Amino acid sequence: MSTALDLVCERTALYMDTLDWRAAAHFNPVDATSNPFIVSMNLEEAHNMVFVDDAAKYAKAKGGSLEEQVTLAVLKTMVNLGTAAKPHLSGRVHTQLDARLAYSTDAMVAQTLQLVEMYKEAGLDKSQIAFKIPTTFQGVQACRILERDHGVCCNMTVLFCLQQAALSAEAGASYVSPYLNLLGRVDGDPATGLANAQQIREYYDAHGIKTIVLGASFRTAEEVELMSQVADAVTVSPPMLEELKIKAPSKLPALPKIQVPSIGSFLDNEGAYQWSMTIDERSSIGLLEGLRFFAAYNEKLDVLLRSKLQAL
Numbered sequence: 420m421s422t423a424l425d426l427v428c429e430r431t432a433l434y435m436d437t438l439d440w441r442a443a444a445h446f447n448p449v450d451a452t453s454n455p456f457i458v459s460m461n462l463e464e465a466h467n468m469v470f471v472d473d474a475a476k477y478a479k480a481k482g483g484s485l486e487e488q489v490t491l492a493v494l495k496t497m498v499n500l501g502t503a504a505k506p507h508l509s510g511r512v513h514t515q516l517d518a519r520l521a522y523s524t525d526a527m528v529a530q531t532l533q534l535v536e537m538y539k540e541a542g543l544d545k546s547q548i549a550f551k552i553p554t555t556f557q558g559v560q561a562c563r564i565l566e567r568d569h570g571v572c573c574n575m576t577v578l579f580c581l582q583q584a585a586l587s588a589e590a591g592a593s594y595v596s597p598y599l600n601l602l603g604r605v606d607g608d609p610a611t612g613l614a615n616a617q618q619i620r621e622y623y624d625a626h627g628i629k630t631i632v633l634g635a636s637f638r639t640a641e642e643v644e645l646m647s648q649v650a651d652a653v654t655v656s657p658p659m660l661e662e663l664k665i666k667a668p669s670k671l672p673a674l675p676k677i678q679v680p681s682i683g684s685f686l687d688n689e690g691a692y693q694w695s696m697t698i699d700e701r702s703s704i705g706l707l708e709g710l711r712f713f714a715a716y717n718e719k720l721d722v723l724l725r726s727k728l729q730a731l
């Protein structure tokens with residue numbers, strides 16, 4: 420008899436929300452996605468500490484001030500995790516930029532290009548990697564530059580609504596990651612998250628947009644099943660995959676008919692875009708809370724690598 424996981428995999432591509440190579444070796448997903456919270460969790464596994472130690476030594480050898488070494492060591496830790504996971508994936512490793520850069524296009528482009536070089540040094544080329552960029556107006560401009568001028572695949576994240584997805588597609592994003600829930604909250608509103616993802620799906624189909632819709636942020640296994648009806652791919656944590664593997668498939672309600680509004684061009688109209696976000700309460704709260712949530716884990720990674728560097 421088919422399990423819930425079998426049916427999810429029939430409907431959509433399966434990605435994993437982890438950079439842990441052991442979990443990747445167990446499930447062999449297409450892509451592996453990450454964020455600073457996920458990286459922090461991965462580093463609680465003893466077998467991944469080797470990547471931190473190597474990163475600290477790497478940054479120390481490059482020299483510079485302690486804070487420059489900390490920044491480099493955090494990036495190298497993510498590159499080490501991603502490089503170890505890649506042999507177990509048929510697709511790409513996704514690395515998320517530092518959330519604290521979310522309002523600086525130049526800094527996001529520079530950090531992405533630095534990561535591309537570090538992956539290259541570790542043996543992975545551009546066809547094997549992607550970068551998660553927060554869907555602020557500045558983040559989308561960074562995506563536009565990276566996709567158009569550097570052939571780097573971007574995955575627009577911390578994304579809650581059609582406006583963000585339409586703007587990302589205009590900028591040529593390879594992926595958008597609509598979140599089903601709000602980050603760090605248990606009182607999410609998955610029905611609204613699903614309706615937003617469905618709107619994005621229908622809008623992309625109606626406009627012939629090829630950007631991959633990658634569903635993210637699930638609290639229950641059933642939410643993954645629901646999202647697999649509308650997304651090209653879903654990214655799922657290892658414990659939830661274990662749950663889906665033994666779960667009987669849910670009877671999914673038929674998707675409701677929804678209205679897909681027309682969206683004007685935002686790419687060169689920051690004012691109109693920012694206003695459309697301001698009047699969308701759930702998305703503007705989701706974006707700000709998401710950035711704060713990720714930045715707290717960026718800081719935690721800094722603290723870990725600073726202490727490793729100081730001990731060398």
Ligand SMILES: O=C(CO)[C@@H](O)[C@H](O)[C@H](O)[C@H](O)COP(=O)(O)O
Nearest residue numbers: 452453454576596602603635636637
């Ligand atoms: O956006 C992507 C994939 O592109 C995910 O890695 C995304 O960051 C994560 O699914 C979420 O942050 C996880 O959120 P939550 O389930 O902890 O609320």
